[in-house]
Amino acid sequence: MDKAQIQGQQFVYILIGIVSVIILAIGVQQFVKMDDTGEDVQLINFATSLNNEIKTIKDKPFGSEDSSSFSVPSKSDFICFVDRSKEINFLVKNELKGKVDTYSDKNLFIAPFDKFNNFNLEGFELDEKNNPLCVKNVNGKVRLTFESKGDKSLISAGSEEVESECVTVLNNGEDKIDVVFLGYGYNDPNVYKRYVDSYTNDVLFSVEPFSYNKDKINVFRVDDRGLDCTIGDYITCNEFQAKQLASKCGADYIIVLVDRNKVVDFLSPVRSSARGNVVKVNTADDSFVLMHELGHAIGFLADEYVDDYYKNMKFNPNIYPNCGSNCKWASITGECFGGPPDNDKNGCSIDTARRGTETSLMKELNVESFGPVNEYYLQRELDEYS
Amino acid sequence: MNIAKKMVYFWVFLILSSFVCADMVYILNLHYEGGSITLIDKKVDYGISPDRLIQPEFGFRAELVDFNDDKLESFRFAAPNEMFVDYSSEGELHGGIIILDKTDFALVVPYYEELKEIKFYNKENMIISSVIVEDEKLAPSSAYGYLAGVLVLVGIIVWMWKRKK
Numbered sequence: 001m002d003k004a005q006i007q008g009q010q011f012v013y014i015l016i017g018i019v020s021v022i023i024l025a026i027g028v029q030q031f032v033k034m035d036d037t038g039e040d041v042q043l044i045n046f047a048t049s050l051n052n053e054i055k056t057i058k059d060k061p062f063g064s065e066d067s068s069s070f071s072v073p074s075k076s077d078f079i080c081f082v083d084r085s086k087e088i089n090f091l092v093k094n095e096l097k098g099k100v101d102t103y104s105d106k107n108l109f110i111a112p113f114d115k116f117n118n119f120n121l122e123g124f125e126l127d128e129k130n131n132p133l134c135v136k137n138v139n140g141k142v143r144l145t146f147e148s149k150g151d152k153s154l155i156s157a158g159s160e161e162v163e164s165e166c167v168t169v170l171n172n173g174e175d176k177i178d179v180v181f182l183g184y185g186y187n188d189p190n191v192y193k194r195y196v197d198s199y200t201n202d203v204l205f206s207v208e209p210f211s212y213n214k215d216k217i218n219v220f221r222v223d224d225r226g227l228d229c230t231i232g233d234y235i236t237c238n239e240f241q242a243k244q245l246a247s248k249c250g251a252d253y254i255i256v257l258v259d260r261n262k263v264v265d266f267l268s269p270v271r272s273s274a275r276g277n278v279v280k281v282n283t284a285d286d287s288f289v290l291m292h293e294l295g296h297a298i299g300f301l302a303d304e305y306v307d308d309y310y311k312n313m314k315f316n317p318n319i320y321p322n323c324g325s326n327c328k329w330a331s332i333t334g335e336c337f338g339g340p341p342d343n344d345k346n347g348c349s350i351d352t353a354r355r356g357t358e359t360s361l362m363k364e365l366n367v368e369s370f371g372p373v374n375e376y377y378l379q380r381e382l383d384e385y386s
Numbered sequence: 387m388n389i390a391k392k393m394v395y396f397w398v399f400l401i402l403s404s405f406v407c408a409d410m411v412y413i414l415n416l417h418y419e420g421g422s423i424t425l426i427d428k429k430v431d432y433g434i435s436p437d438r439l440i441q442p443e444f445g446f447r448a449e450l451v452d453f454n455d456d457k458l459e460s461f462r463f464a465a466p467n468e469m470f471v472d473y474s475s476e477g478e479l480h481g482g483i484i485i486l487d488k489t490d491f492a493l494v495v496p497y498y499e500e501l502k503e504i505k506f507y508n509k510e511n512m513i514i515s516s517v518i519v520e521d522e523k524l525a526p527s528s529a530y531g532y533l534a535g536v537l538v539l540v541g542i543i544v545w546m547w548k549r550k551k
Contacts, residue, residue: 273469
């Protein structure tokens with residue numbers, strides 16, 4: 001090997017090194033950006049939930065009280081409220097003064113103050129002795145008490161953490177669809193919290209018609225780690241226990257997230273499932289499997305993929321809105337797919353049935369859409385709520 | 387205000403607070419086997435019942451009946467023995483629906499003082515079971531707590547009355 005070749009080789013190594021560092025740096029930057037974006041959505045959900053809770057309590061008889069826990073970004077230290085109609089004692093939190101002066105139209109500040117956006121809440125007041133009111137983030141949540149004062153809600157720090165409590169992730173008010181997350185197998189509460197936030201914001205509210213109907217849905221999580229489940233071909237949980245835990249939040253739908261560490265070592269894939277209003281999700285699988293299961297649970301939709309399993313049972317496609325022996329979606333799209341004559345694993349649960357959508361989340365997870373027919377039926381169910 | 391008066395107000399407040407009940411529910415632990423439903427266990431607890439504005443067109447039905455055999459409310463729910471199971475491989479979905487011969491499941495229904503039984507109907511709207519739920523009332527801890535509060539209040543009043551004398 002001559003000198004020129006050696007120099008050329010060194011140049012290639014240096015080039016590889018530089019490219020590797022750049023790729024790594026971009027990756028880290030994207031990861032940090034993704035995390036920050038997630039926290040922005042969490043904060044918006046938090047502010048929305050606070051506004052709705054303030055309004056709900058304010059409208060109740062004078063003196064009515066309610067305590068709730070709210071999910072907040074893990075990286076936040078304190079949540080500070082400021083009542084600008086009263087004297088503010090900055091000795092409580094000296095570093096808050098600059099922010100309160102600069103952002104004169106805001107009254108909700110999140111520490112570290114340089115990291116998070118500030119918000120404006122309507123219709124609340126603070127006790128003069130607790131202005132500002134700064135509440136510590138404990139395990140990704142803050143507990144607050146609201147008391148009706150007629151035209152306003154008085155906010156104070158909630159009492160000690162309650163076991164099996166219901167933590168608000170998004171509160172859009174009363175008479176909404178209440179979705180409650182339960183966890184199984186999570187040793188670290190922050191990991192569980194991150195999964196709940198991600199499944200809520202990046203999955204549930206990223207797909208129509210759920211994103212369009214976000215204001216009809218409340219999301220809660222229960223942090224109790226005592227749920228009893230077993231893992232086999234599919235996930236089985238003690239439903240009596242799950243419903244006891246979730247009934248504190250008024251669950252219309254329960255989503256059990258199973259920690260990926262509990263399922264990754266299984267040789268055959270562990271199936272996610274839907275039965276009644278309980279959905280169990282193997283978090284090691286594609287996260288959009290949640291939407292497929294909610295399609296079953298909320299829309300009563302059938303599988304649009306064809307599986308041999310269905311051949312061995314008496315399956316009637318006509319009782320499902322998205323499958324049928326005839327093309328029954330003329331009023332929606334007028335289109336029809338699968339079934340005879342082009343069967344061959346291209347039907348709706350069974351290869352002789354037809355479906356209204358070419359492909360959708362009920363058929364595969366490579367698309368992140370329910371398609372027009374399934375969206376129509378899901379929207380019809382969501383329209384039951386205002 | 388003297389200490390005794392303050393204590394009375396404090397206990398009156400506590401006792402009155404115990405009257406402010408959150409919503410209460412029956413949580414029923416049920417067993418399905420061979421088309422029939424039996425009650426394994428039940429619990430009355432503070433909580434909120436599902437509003438059930440979304441119900442399946444084809445499903446089982448529960449009918450809550452009072453002591454006069456009048457219907458309190460009725461709702462449909464998905465067949466408890468049918469479970470959709472799914473997993474994905476490179477985006478392709480596999481799985482199907484499992485029909486269970488027997489299984490445990492749970493229902494949360496609103497608490498009614500006058501609730502006697504719940505009748506269950508299958509998909510063909512034929513009655514398959516009836517479970518009696520009348521015997522359990524308040525959760526023991528709540529009832530004992532309330533009773534203890536009343537006794538303490540009575541004790542304070544008697545003590546004050548004797549002290550005044």
